[in-house]
Amino acid sequence: MSIYRKFNRVPPDELHHFERQTPASNEPQLPDSSEWLPKRKAMPYEKLLATTVTWCDALPPELHPAVLRARFPRIANGLASGWRDRDATMRSFDELLTDKRGGRQGFPPNVLQELHALKAFYEESHAPSEQGWRRA
Secondary structure (H helix, E strand, O other), X not given: XXXXXXXXXXXHHHOOOOOOOOOOOOOOOOXXXXXXXXXXXXXXXXXXXXXXXXXXXXXXHHHOOHHHHHHOHHHHHHHHHHOOOHHHHHHHHHHHHOOOOOOXXXXXXXXXXXXXXXXXXXXXXXXXXXXXXXXO
């Protein structure tokens, strides 16, 4: 007898043999959570990231979004992460400042003021140059 021999092997002529598993009770079986668990959205991170603090420090002092950082850190993190990508940042500002779904509560006035100031600053400092348009 070989030490590599496996016990309870399925004979080669019954290669497609599968044992039936019967539930122990008549209760309905819950779906396996391993199928849907990875598809769930992760909870957004609700704390200020170090990169966001660095981004805020690089802004002019009068534009520091203190209230946005305190009340909506997730939004501040999103703006900071996309700040170098003009299209993504402008799209973020449009989504934040425009109610496309209807009936939204909206931001408090002081947060709205900070967002408008940041958008104006961004548009001014990241405007496409005329030479860039002419080369294209």
